[in-house]
Amino acid sequence: MSATSRERFQSSLRRARKIAVLTGAGVSAESGIPTFRGAGGLWRRYQATSLASPEAWQRDPGLVWEFYNHRRERALGCRPNPGHHALARLEARFREAGGVFTLITQNIDGLHEQAGARDLVRLHGSLWQVRCLSCGSVTENRGVPITPAFAGSGSPDPETRARRFTAAELPHCSCGGVQRPHVVWFGEALKESDLAAAAAGVDGCDLLLVVGTSAVVYPAAGFVPLAKRHGALIAEINVEPSAVTSLCDFVFTGGAGEILPSLLDLAPALAP
Numbered sequence: 417m418s419a420t421s422r423e424r425f426q427s428s429l430r431r432a433r434k435i436a437v438l439t440g441a442g443v444s445a446e447s448g449i450p451t452f453r454g455a456g457g458l459w460r461r462y463q464a465t466s467l468a469s470p471e472a473w474q475r476d477p478g479l480v481w482e483f484y485n486h487r488r489e490r491a492l493g494c495r496p497n498p499g500h501h502a503l504a505r506l507e508a509r510f511r512e513a514g515g516v517f518t519l520i521t522q523n524i525d526g527l528h529e530q531a532g533a534r535d536l537v538r539l540h541g542s543l544w545q546v547r548c549l550s551c552g553s554v555t556e557n558r559g560v561p562i563t564p565a566f567a568g569s570g571s572p573d574p575e576t577r578a579r580r581f582t583a584a585e586l587p588h589c590s591c592g593g594v595q596r597p598h599v600v601w602f603g604e605a606l607k608e609s610d611l612a613a614a615a616a617g618v619d620g621c622d623l624l625l626v627v628g629t630s631a632v633v634y635p636a637a638g639f640v641p642l643a644k645r646h647g648a649l650i651a652e653i654n655v656e657p658s659a660v661t662s663l664c665d666f667v668f669t670g671g672a673g674e675i676l677p678s679l680l681d682l683a684p685a686l687a688p
């Protein structure tokens with residue numbers, strides 16, 4: 417990262433009154449959570465729609481739960497990395513100075529929350545919440561395995577024809593209904609209130625940080641051109657170019673866990 421680019425960025429950060437941050441899987445990569453599209457990414461190994469879509473659920477809810485149980489198992493031992501912590505510190509410092517800060521994440525792993533993020537919009541839901549298909553109630557559930565039947569089930573194999581789990585082995589609500597992961601699947605709409613909160617955070621922001629996302633999934637990726645149209649400066653932190661790099665005023669190449677602390681913590685206190 418060149419000193420001038422970093423200094424120009426930090427001077428923009430110092431002047432900003434409203435900041436938005438959009439994060440993707442890359443911010444959690446250094447915590448040990450796999451991304452989707454890069455080397456070792458989930459969608460390199462699995463076809464997304466065979467595990468994360470309403471059709472997949474219709475076909476075999478046990479297979480879908482096996483996939484999410486496996487992701488929960490992997491995420492359970494993961495901790496926020498210095499990138500998550502740097503964003504949480506920026507939020508706290510920025511708020512204290514009277515600024516408006518919105519963190520918009522596509523991640524479902526819960527690591528921003530663990531690091532202390534407060535004003536967080538989880539566009540794609542949470543790995544740690546389940547939703548009842550009968551009564552609609554959303555509950556926290558950190559159980560791994562999700563039910564005893566899933567103990568040691570490992571990673572799913574969508575090619576297997578035989579159903580491995582019965583309806584009785586799926587998680588159930590106290591009302592008796594079957595529970596599904598409270599996440600957004602391919603082909604599903606995002607929650608209106610989340611979209612509105614994200615749009616409000618981006619609207620009129622002085623600076624948008626785009627961290628660790630390939631920016632190919634909409635509507636999340638659309639917040640970058642939206643911020644640009646509204647005159648915000650855009651800074652990208654990523655190990656490689658993304659679909660929105662050409663819109664960015666600052667591009668910092670490297671791991672979020674390494675770049676964010678040095679970029680954000682060195683920024684002088686916000687002007688009064």
Ligand code: OAD
Nearest residue numbers: 440441442445451452453522628629630633654655671672
């Ligand atoms: P992707 O896997 O598409 O992109 C991850 C991005 O992180 C890439 O641009 C990598 O270059 C970058 N990256 C990898 N390691 C990094 C590091 N240490 N520091 C910074 N950047 C790093 O993941 P997303 O963009 O989050 O949606 O994917 C968006 C959505 O697609 C996900 O929320 C998920 C997926 O399908 C749903 O499941 C609905």
